[in-house]
Amino acid sequence: MIREAYSSGGLYRGLEEILVGRHPLDAQKITSRICGVCPLAHSLAAAYCLEDALGLSAQVPPNGRLLRNLIYGANFLHNHILHFYHLALPDYLDPSLLSGRLAALGGLLSAGVPPGEGRFSASETESLVSHYLEALEVRRKAHELEALFGGRTPHDMAIVPGGVTYRPSLSEVEAYRFRLKEIRGFMESRYVPDLFLFLARHRDHFALGRGGNLLSFGCFPLRDGALGVSDRLFPAGVFRAGRVEPLDVAKITESIASSWYEGEACAAPLRGRAEPAPGREGRYSWVKSPRYGGEPFEVGPAARVRIGLELGDAAFRDMAWEFLREAGAGPDDLASVAGRHLARGIEAAYLAHQLEGWLDALDLRGPIAVPVAIPNEADGCGLTCAPRGALGHWMRIRDGRIRNYQVISPTTWNASPRDGAGVPGPIERALIGTRVRGDGRVEAGRIVRSFDPCLACAIH
Amino acid sequence: MAMPRNGRLPVVWFQAAGCTGCSMSLMNAQYPDIANLLLDEIVPGKALALVFHVTLMGPTGRPALEVLERIREDEAGPYVLVVEGAIPTARGGGFGHVGGVPMTDRVRALGRNARAVVALGTCASYGGVPGSGGNPTGCVGVKSFLEGEGIGVPVVNVPGCPPHPAWFVETVAHLLLFGLPRPGDLDEVGRLRSVYQGLIHENCPRRGDFDVGRFARAFGEPGCLYELGCKGPYTDARCPAHRWNGGVNWCIGAGHPCLGCCEPEFPDRLAPVYRKFDSQTARDTYRRARCAPWWLTPSPASRVTSGSSSASKTE
Numbered sequence: 113m114i115r116e117a118y119s120s121g122g123l124y125r126g127l128e129e130i131l132v133g134r135h136p137l138d139a140q141k142i143t144s145r146i147c148g149v150c151p152l153a154h155s156l157a158a159a160y161c162l163e164d165a166l167g168l169s170a171q172v173p174p175n176g177r178l179l180r181n182l183i184y185g186a187n188f189l190h191n192h193i194l195h196f197y198h199l200a201l202p203d204y205l206d207p208s209l210l211s212g213r214l215a216a217l218g219g220l221l222s223a224g225v226p227p228g229e230g231r232f233s234a235s236e237t238e239s240l241v242s243h244y245l246e247a248l249e250v251r252r253k254a255h256e257l258e259a260l261f262g263g264r265t266p267h268d269m270a271i272v273p274g275g276v277t278y279r280p281s282l283s284e285v286e287a288y289r290f291r292l293k294e295i296r297g298f299m300e301s302r303y304v305p306d307l308f309l310f311l312a313r314h315r316d317h318f319a320l321g322r323g324g325n326l327l328s329f330g331c332f333p334l335r336d337g338a339l340g341v342s343d344r345l346f347p348a349g350v351f352r353a354g355r356v357e358p359l360d361v362a363k364i365t366e367s368i369a370s371s372w373y374e375g376e377a378c379a380a381p382l383r384g385r386a387e388p389a390p391g392r393e394g395r396y397s398w399v400k401s402p403r404y405g406g407e408p409f410e411v412g413p414a415a416r417v418r419i420g421l422e423l424g425d426a427a428f429r430d431m432a433w434e435f436l437r438e439a440g441a442g443p444d445d446l447a448s449v450a451g452r453h454l455a456r457g458i459e460a461a462y463l464a465h466q467l468e469g470w471l472d473a474l475d476l477r478g479p480i481a482v483p484v485a486i487p488n489e490a491d492g493c494g495l496t497c498a499p500r501g502a503l504g505h506w507m508r509i510r511d512g513r514i515r516n517y518q519v520i521s522p523t524t525w526n527a528s529p530r531d532g533a534g535v536p537g538p539i540e541r542a543l544i545g546t547r548v549r550g551d552g553r554v555e556a557g558r559i560v561r562s563f564d565p566c567l568a569c570a571i572h
Numbered sequence: 573m574a575m576p577r578n579g580r581l582p583v584v585w586f587q588a589a590g591c592t593g594c595s596m597s598l599m600n601a602q603y604p605d606i607a608n609l610l611l612d613e614i615v616p617g618k619a620l621a622l623v624f625h626v627t628l629m630g631p632t633g634r635p636a637l638e639v640l641e642r643i644r645e646d647e648a649g650p651y652v653l654v655v656e657g658a659i660p661t662a663r664g665g666g667f668g669h670v671g672g673v674p675m676t677d678r679v680r681a682l683g684r685n686a687r688a689v690v691a692l693g694t695c696a697s698y699g700g701v702p703g704s705g706g707n708p709t710g711c712v713g714v715k716s717f718l719e720g721e722g723i724g725v726p727v728v729n730v731p732g733c734p735p736h737p738a739w740f741v742e743t744v745a746h747l748l749l750f751g752l753p754r755p756g757d758l759d760e761v762g763r764l765r766s767v768y769q770g771l772i773h774e775n776c777p778r779r780g781d782f783d784v785g786r787f788a789r790a791f792g793e794p795g796c797l798y799e800l801g802c803k804g805p806y807t808d809a810r811c812p813a814h815r816w817n818g819g820v821n822w823c824i825g826a827g828h829p830c831l832g833c834c835e836p837e838f839p840d841r842l843a844p845v846y847r848k849f850d851s852q853t854a855r856d857t858y859r860r861a862r863c864a865p866w867w868l869t870p871s872p873a874s875r876v877t878s879g880s881s882s883a884s885k886t887e
Contacts (some may be wrong), residue, residue, distance in 0.1 A: 122669035125589050125660070127709035130701065135844035141831060142839065145701040148593020198628065216611050221629075245607050252600050256817045262828030264816030265600075266593040267833075270826040277791040277827035289818070365825060388708065390666030477805050481791045555630050568591045 114552055117536065117543035119527045119560075121399040123373070124388055129154070131517040133398065136162060136182040136486050136509050137273060139517060143505065146519065146572040148266045149194070152187040152258070154505070154519070156180060161505040162273040165492025166484055170337040173479040176275030181332050183262040184272060185467045188331075188509045189295060190254035191499035192413075192460040193303060196453065197247035201240060203558050204310070206230030217241065225554065231313040240309075243302050250298045257291045259318050260284055261416030275481025282476060289471055296464045296511050307457040311439045311450055321542040321559035323447030326351035326415035327404055329353040329359065329504065331497035332466070341495050345428075345466060346459060348495070349419040350404065356422040361493065364504070366520065367401040370529035377532055378403075381506040381518040382491065398571040401528035401537060402520050410538040411501025411525045412563060413455035414446040420459075432458050449562040456564075488512050498522050500564040510520075523570035526563045539563055573687060573751040574650060579613070580621035580732065581748065582651035584643055584682060587626055588675045589668050589702045589711050590657025593734040594693040595627050601737035602818055609741070618748045623651070626670075636672040643682065650687035652747065653725075655679060658695040658702050659717040662710025676717070683718045688752055689727045690743060691715060698836040699731035705840065715762055726752050729762035733833035738814050742767045759808070761836050772804035772830055773851075775812040791827055798849075803832030803842050805851035 127146055130211060131139055142156040145152040159180075163169045172184040207218035208227040221241070232240060255265050261280050263269035270278040280288070311317075330341045330348030341348035348359045366386075367378040372395045373386035386400070401408070409415075420428050421443050435458045436442060445451045487509065495504040501522025528537030536544065539560055548555045576583055599606045604614060613619045624639050631639060635744070643651065660667040665674030683689055691714040694700035703711035712720075715727040729742050743764055746753070759765050773779065781787070781796035788795040798805070809829055815822040823830055832842040837858050842849065849869070 122672075123589060123660075123675075124667045124700040124709060125711070126706075127701070129708045130705035133705070135847075138839075138843055138845045141845055142701060142704075145591055145593070145733065148591040148596045151591070151593065192632075202629075203632075213611060248599065248606050252602070252605070252818070255596075255600050256820050259817035260820045261825045261826070263821050263828055266591075266596045269823045269828035269831075272791060272828070275791065278821075279792050279827075388667070392664045479792070483790060553633055553635070561632075566592075 114399055114543050114546045114548060114556065118396050119399070119529055119537055119539045121527060121567045121571045123567060124390070124398045124571050126388065128517050128519060131514050133484060136165070136507065136512075136514055137484070139514060140271075140273060140360075141267075142304055143517075143519065146268050146521070147498075147566055147569045148499065149566060150187065150191060150498040150569070151263070151265070151267045152184050153496060153503050155268060156184055157494040157503050157505040157519075159271055159273045160496060161494025161507045162484070163492070164274070165256065165490040165507055165509060166487065168274060168484060171482045172275050172336070173482065174336050174473070175279070175478050175480045177336055177477055178474050179261050179276045179278070179480065180271055181470050182313060182467060183258055183268060183276075184334065185463055186258035187255050187265065187508040188463055188499050189299075189460055190258065190457045191564075193247050193254065194251050194300075195456065195499075196303065196307065197244045198251070199564070200453065200561050201244060201310075203230065203554070203561055204230065205237055206496045209234040210241060214238065214241050215294070217244075222565060232309075240306060243306055246298065246302065250295055253291055254295055257288060257295065260288050260291070272481065274484045275479070277481065279476060279480050280474075282364070285471060285474065285476070289468065292464070292467055298496065299319050299461060299464055304457060304461060305445050306321040307453060308438060311454060314450055315440070317450035317558070318441055318445040318448045320449040320546065320555065322415045322563055323410040323414060323538055323542055325404070325407055325409040325420050325504055326379070326447060327359070327409035328415045328419050329409050329495040329497050329502040330416075332463070338427070345463070346416040346420055346497060347423040349423055350409070351415065351418050352407070353412055356419055359399070361495070361504075364520070365406070367403060367531040369401065369532040370395050371397055371400050373400070381509050381520060382516055384518075397529040399524055399527050399529060401531040402525050403531055406533075407527055408528060408531070408537050408541070410447060410563075411497075411522045412452065413459055413499075414448075414452050415501065416497060417455040417458050418443055418446050428462055431462050435461070435527045446508050449558055452562040452564075486512050498569070500566055501525060521566070521569035521572065523563070523566045527565055527567070527570050539565070560569065573747055575618060579617050580619045582621045582623050583654060584623055584640075584651050584686070585625040585654045585656065586679060586682060588657035588679065588696065589660045589709065590693060590695045592627055592656070594656040594696075595625070597734035598737050598740055600817055601741055605743060614741075615748045619742070622798055640671075640678070651685075652688050652690060653682050653686035654690045654692050655696045655714045656692050658699045658711035659714060660702070660709035660711050661717065662708070669708035671881055679714065679717065680723065681719050683714070683721075683723050683725055686725050688747060689718065690727055690740070691727055691729045691737055691762075692740060694731040694733045694833055694838055698732040700733060726786070727762060728753060728758065728764060730767070731763060731834045731836075732809065733831070733838065735834075736797055736809075736811070736814050736816065739767050739810075753767060763808075766836065768808045768810070770808060770810060772807045772809055772811055772824070775810075776804050776824060777812065778824060795828070797824060797829040800829045801844070801846040801849050802829035803835075803849055803851070804830040806842070806849065806854055807832045807835055809834040
């Protein structure tokens with residue numbers, strides 16, 4: 113059994129420090145560099161944050177919202193396909209079953225499933241690995257979908273504070289539509305069936321790595337002029353003690369009790385001051401410990417789907433229930449290793465069906481951005497969800513420059529170390545008490561991976 | 573370059589202080605695509621063998637680290653080290669660890685025995701975003717780090733934030749076909765001339781707008797993006813020809829000014845992003861200074877003190 117677990121992040125880059133003194137508009141392109149897997153989430157959060165500071169949130173034109181949703185939606189699909197096939201699946205495959213050209217992948221895939229102990233047959237393994245290769249191509253096409261309106265990716269260009277820089281042509285709209293169909297075809301014929309095959313073989317993983325509190329900032333705004341987090345495709349909310357509650361951003365604090373920093377132990381994002389202190393005695397991570405109302409919260413697909421089951425629209429709820437029924441699981445099973453993979457499948461499938469509606473709503477002659485002017489003093493907050501969970505940016509402008517910039521990334525929530533009260537973070541908690549075989553590395557790896565952790569994001 | 577008998581050149585891919593964006597970008601390669609790069613011959617009789625890549629490999633934790641640590645004793649012999657991300661040198665390497673060992677120690681050990689090093693991305697090439705501002709972690713590029721450690725392994729820079737996958741493929745194909753770069757192959761900032769040479773501005777589809785003075789004043793307007801802060805007149809890269817993500821679009825194509833992300837001066841000396849950029853003055857100042865490059869001069873946060881041996885050519 114895993115008796116204790118300590119989640120540690122080993123890389124500090126100091127991006128928040130690097131932002132101090134810069135022109136506020138530059139925050140967006142700099143914070144994108146926090147993460148090369150979900151740069152879009154950061155560039156969106158930074159745009160929301162600046163628009164909030166400037167009082168512009170209600171003025172971003174409809175095209176701005178729609179094009180952002182379309183660009184980001186492609187990134188979202190890319191992430192979930194990448195996570196299932198390329199990051200998570202290798203933990204479950206026995207590469208000794210591979211032959212021919214695929215055998216050359218064996219060395220790269222050997223994740224520690226001892227030969228003969230994988231739960232997929234030889235033909236299933238061959239098929240999953242060939243889909244792994246197909247998924248490499250589909251993931252690339254999802255990036256192409258993103259770049260069509262975003263300019264390029266990773267580190268997309270077109271999303272800027274005030275809107276977007278690009279008005280696509282009609283032929284590009286059609287190019288988006290037909291690329292999307294291709295990706296949706298892959299999801300229907302490969303991703304969803306492979307996901308259910310995975311779930312059927314790993315039913316016990318609904319009991320592995322269970323979570324508790326869940327939190328989402330929501331993403332993909334559905335209406336214009338909506339400031340904050342209401343009216344989003346995946347709604348914002350908090351799930352605690354069996355109930356969904358509305359989100360109250362003021363309850364968010366960050367603790368550095370177990371982290372390599374010096375400064376105020378626990379404070380709201382723009383209030384705290386934390387100086388890096390590498391190797392500080394008694395601490396064990398660069399990741400800080402965000403808390404909501406003083407408690408740890410898991411963020412990510414399980415949170416979005418659990419909250420969406422209460423607050424989402426009817427079409428989302430129907431699809432989510434259908435997936436849950438087919439998997440033989442209930443809403444409380446979502447925060448588990450199998451449940452997190454299932455939740456990704458649910459939201460990817462739902463999102464893939466929404467994108468075309470946004471495409472059709474574009475007004476190709478309408479405005480795409482409003483001009484921005486930087487005030488001398490302002491504070492802003494931008495909230496969204498990265499594919500791996502709730503993402504918040506906070507900015508303080510003084511003398512027309514960035515005075516303070518704070519980011520709380522999804523993996524900061526999930527991989528947080530113990531807080532001042534000694535309460536472990538969600539990943540630590542999911543690990544502690546797990547019954548394992550051998551040294552436990554197989555089970556531990558699967559639990560941690562199910563959160564889709566990103567350390568570049570977590571510490572930045 | 574000497575190849576192992578099986579024709580597969582081992583590649584060790586080390587992620588230092590970066591964001592994984594370079595890996596993500598490489599996965600967007602086409603003809604050859606990422607599966608070709610992992611499995612197939614890239615030039616006749618020669619293929620790569622990716623022995624370590626923390627994102628793409630199955631093993632995690634201790635087993636993954638064992639692969640990394642075995643590499644040095646490995647009888648397979650010479651390998652190419654690809655580094656993604658800058659090297660955080662401040663506080664004895666205390667800002668970046670992999671498996672409890674400072675990244676500085678890892679890169680020193682891996683670099684010492686490598687046949688060649690590919691510094692992939694602007695962070696690994698010149699320090700990039702983590703090396704900007706006050707550079708709190710003492711981030712430097714791989715070449716200046718290794719030279720500071722007295723390790724003379726050849727380093728080829730493939731900058732870009734991220735680099736276009738074709739630039740990595742071209743660089744690798746160059747190494748496989750022609751071997752290590754010869755004098756004159758690299759420009760004054762350590763990039764293969766064949767891959768980077770040519771200002772974006774000279775090949776930009778909006779060049780005609782510039783020539784007749786038709787400038788966009790707001791996002792979405794037609795015209796040259798110079799007034800909005802475009803760094804195309806300063807940046808050597810083949811974006812206008814290659815375009816991005818299967819050629820579907822690119823930065824200037826999407827109406828956004830070039831950030832100059834392939835240049836050593838990115839991001840600080842090209843900031844702010846949206847202010848009209850005086851390329852001529854910048855060229856006179858920074859490019860001329862490249863014979864004594866500023867990014868190799870000692871900074872308080874860094875313990876790297878060496879100059880650059882390859883930085884001999886100026887424009």
